[in-house]
Amino acid sequence: MNARVPLEIAGGTANAYDKVAGASNEVAGRLAQRLAAETTGEVLFSPADRGRYATDASIYQVVPVGVFVPRSAEDARIALDICRDLKVPVVPRGGGTSQCGQTVGAGLVIDFSKHVRKVLEVDEANRTVTVEPGIVLDHLNAHLKKTGLWYPVDVSTSAQATLGGMAGNNSCGSRSIAYGNMVHNVLGAQAWTSDGHLHTFGRFDEATGTVRQLGERVRDLAMALRPEIEARWPKVLRRVAGYNLDVFHNQNEKPYTRDGSVNLAHLLVGSEGTLALTRSLKLQLSDLPRSKVLGVVNFPTFYKAMDSAQHIVKLGSDGTLTAVELVDRTMIELSLQNPAFAPTVRSALIGSPDALLLVEFAGADKAALVRKLSELEQLMGDLGLPGSVVLMPDDVPQKALWEVRKAGLNIMMSLKGDGKPVSFIEDCAVPLQHLAEYTDALTQVFRKHGTKGTWYAHASVGTLHVRPILDMRRNGAPEMRRIAEEASELVRKYKGAYSGEHGDGLCRGEWIQWQFGPAINTAFGEIKQLFDPIGLLSPNRIIDPPRMDDTRLMRFPPSYKVIPLQPALDWSAWDVQNDPATERTTAPGTGGDPAKGFAKAVEMCNNNGHCRKFDAGTMCPSYRVTRDEQHLTRGRANTLRLAVSGQLGPEGLASEAVREALELCVSCKGCKRDCPTGVDMARMKIESRHADGRKNGWSLKDKLIARLPEYAATASRFAGLLNLRNRIPLLATLGEKMLGFSAKRSLPEWQGAHFFQGRLPGATREEVLAAAKPVVLFVDTFNGFFESENARAAFAVLQAAGYTIHVARKERDDGKHLCCGRTYLASGMVDEAKAKATELLDALHPLAERGIAIVGLEPSCLLSLRDEVTAMGLGERAQVLAKQSLLLEEFLAREAAAGRLDALKTQLKPLGKPILVHGHCHQKAFGAVSPVLEVLKLVPGAQPQLIESSCCGMAGSFGYEAKHHAVSMQMAELSLLPAVRSAPDAIVVADGTSCRHQIHDGAQREAVHAAVVLRMAMQRT
Ligand SMILES: Cc1cc2nc3c(=O)[nH]c(=O)nc-3n(C[C@H](O)[C@H](O)[C@H](O)COP(=O)(O)OP(=O)(O)OC[C@H]3O[C@@H](n4cnc5c(N)ncnc54)[C@H](O)[C@@H]3O)c2cc1C
Ligand code: SF4
């Protein structure tokens, strides 16, 4: 029987969440019921949903009672009322990219980011904008671009961070030296206090009613504590701890308002959801800088770099200095190891510096900015470093270098093993004159504790990011406390701010009293009491926080266990441990993972939220169309982590929750390339489908798709009959009912006269081994049986270029063609895929071993040889084959660069048409798109344009399935189909068979393989 459970959350008791958690079933039921009945929002209360919202970019994990995704601001208000009735704490959330655990709590998590994200008003004349809290910064700035204005608090997470979350954390960007923090750029806020009243917070001198009273009470507190505030408040720009009690008597380096007025909205900024629930924010905009220049200063020692920052910032007295960002030796080295970034880094280096400072000036007048670079050079000469500055006045090299700075951090975060760079003293801010001594002393602290940190970021404002490597599953928590304590002593010694950028949350709450002393801390408690007397809003955050090292609140507590698992693929590369001092990892397979490396691969996701992006790149198409945490790489990785550690029940990887989370993953490998820590969800999906299939069996549809290579030759004999399905709607409808293939789609058409019919063209194995210009053409099932013209075109192109071509075939002819096993992998039938890959190796390894290129046409097939086939435990032979496997364009681009394509080039004639190129996701993941453009440029006059697209949405069999049709079309409509439609005369090039099909279905245009374009150019007269 469900008795009514009275929950006491008032008074900021240390165990407010525990009480809710203890009664969660009964309360959660009522809460979910009421939310569903009284709002239009999404009510997510399943264990997996709650698990996905139990973490943010911090080390913490607290499972909420439930998750609510309001469809409107009104929904959020109603949810607040319901929570008050039921005494369930409210934990507001934006992108969930907080690093200190601000968004985790055992209450109702309200996610504003999906729907509550409108731009409410743009006032160009007064340069202000009013927005809902869920809008992402980049999206706001894209909206504002046409006005020549922008919102300049440019956090690194600008593609994910919401304005509500940024205000909650008082976030600060790389250019804060010029623009300040959130608090300097918020003009007003509408917010609900926990009693359900909506208030407008703005200028104190204009405030009336309750807001006026609240303001007066806070002012009285501030006045009473004025000497204490003056004595204890850090006098730096970057201080985000506690509440902004100094609004009445500014202690910040930069005044909070331009006219010296007091703005009560600033009390909410940095309050981390503990005072009120933001409904809208009014923001101050700035002019978009028209020009930027960059000076890269090379330093012989790290200390000298840190010591120079205080002098460099003085060049900014005219307001043009916008950033001074640090890149240290480790970052430089990591970037130099990356072939994509090495040339850019080298262009910024003079000799072998120990550190770089990236000094940016921005403004309207380029000539004036270039003069600032001369001033910088002169200053460095005066500081004893003449000739140490690399000048970058142009946009392109600047952009490239900023990218490298970001990528360096990503490489650092991708350290394998249980020790991870942990963010807990990452953003202490010290006055610039002490920066060198502070960083030096903290480095010694790390050394003493057997670890090390890589330094980067905002030298301009004394906030350098650094994350010591700690193993949170073992001794990380006590080690973290010891380092935090020693770091705090240094912060105190140099009169800095312990929490300078990323907020308090669970990690730094206990340091608020340390920073401000008991009197101010008590005043903070009184502010909380004034705004939220019932303690409904994010209780135990800022006020009465838990200890930072309470392992019960952690994602990887010492009790964390992984269910033993024998994965189907080889994950041993992740099954390692690392040495925190050297970052060296142990041999593959020695990490002690009961899931043989699969769990550790999953755990690489540190929840930074980078996959919640909509800009260039592929990751993550299913999130781009759904905006659901569940259908996001992060949500999937979290689901898998919870599953493999038994937190979703005993079924582990074969659970329903895992199946649902991966349902819309199109295996595009966008995450493999774009995720900072290299989470490869496509490969993980194979593993989970394997586990699922073994436990629950495979459907007829799965089997039909997987076994396509087996029956293709036989089926093609009945091409006419089978193709009737595309002409007789009744058959399509029947197909949908019986097999699940969408009746709204045409299926690929079988070819009676296909490539594999009869004798294969080209040279024998012996002939190719003896040839001067040998090549192997690997024709896959799709280009062999459905689009033979592509295989024939590729053959003709290679022949015209003078190659001796051997068409890949089995060692012993059994009437079947060679296959990479891709269709089996898609269904998780790894054993069958292995069998296929073994046949392939038997046939092709002897050729690959002799250095002969294995050239393929279909990206998903050929690139399997460089990816999954190497993870099947097939030994060194697979590595050899991977090295020689190239897509046709990769091969041709390589040969052209070596001067071996002259014969072909003379045969190519202009096509006289624009060319649009859509890259297959796997081509993008393997950096194989630019060769397509390079090769097409061999056609005289051709200027191929790349479509900035994510996944086409077809993704193998995904888009053919009836249940995915709508999502598939939405993915295509994101950018691909509109781009195709906007160029009606263009030749559309798409190397992926499913991409071509999607373009045909969605835009009624025939896209072609690049091989066909080259052949067309050969045939022109
Ligand atoms: C790799 C990385 C880089 C980062 N770089 C920076 C950086 O350069 N500068 C910086 O300042 N930070 C940085 N951060 C931290 C974080 O990204 C920022 O603080 C960001 O602004 C948080 O935005 P969010 O939408 O993810 O907010 P969330 O994390 O979802 O929430 C932040 C806070 O706001 C509260 N909140 C959210 N919505 C509301 C609402 N409607 N009403 C009341 N309270 C609300 C939440 O409860 C929480 O306390 C970084 C984080 C990562 C992982
Ligand atoms: S999947 Fe990758 S990008 Fe997404 S949150 Fe995890 S680590 Fe970040």
Ligand code: SF4
């Ligand atoms: S493989 Fe593609 S769809 Fe799947 S999680 Fe990664 S980016 Fe998203």
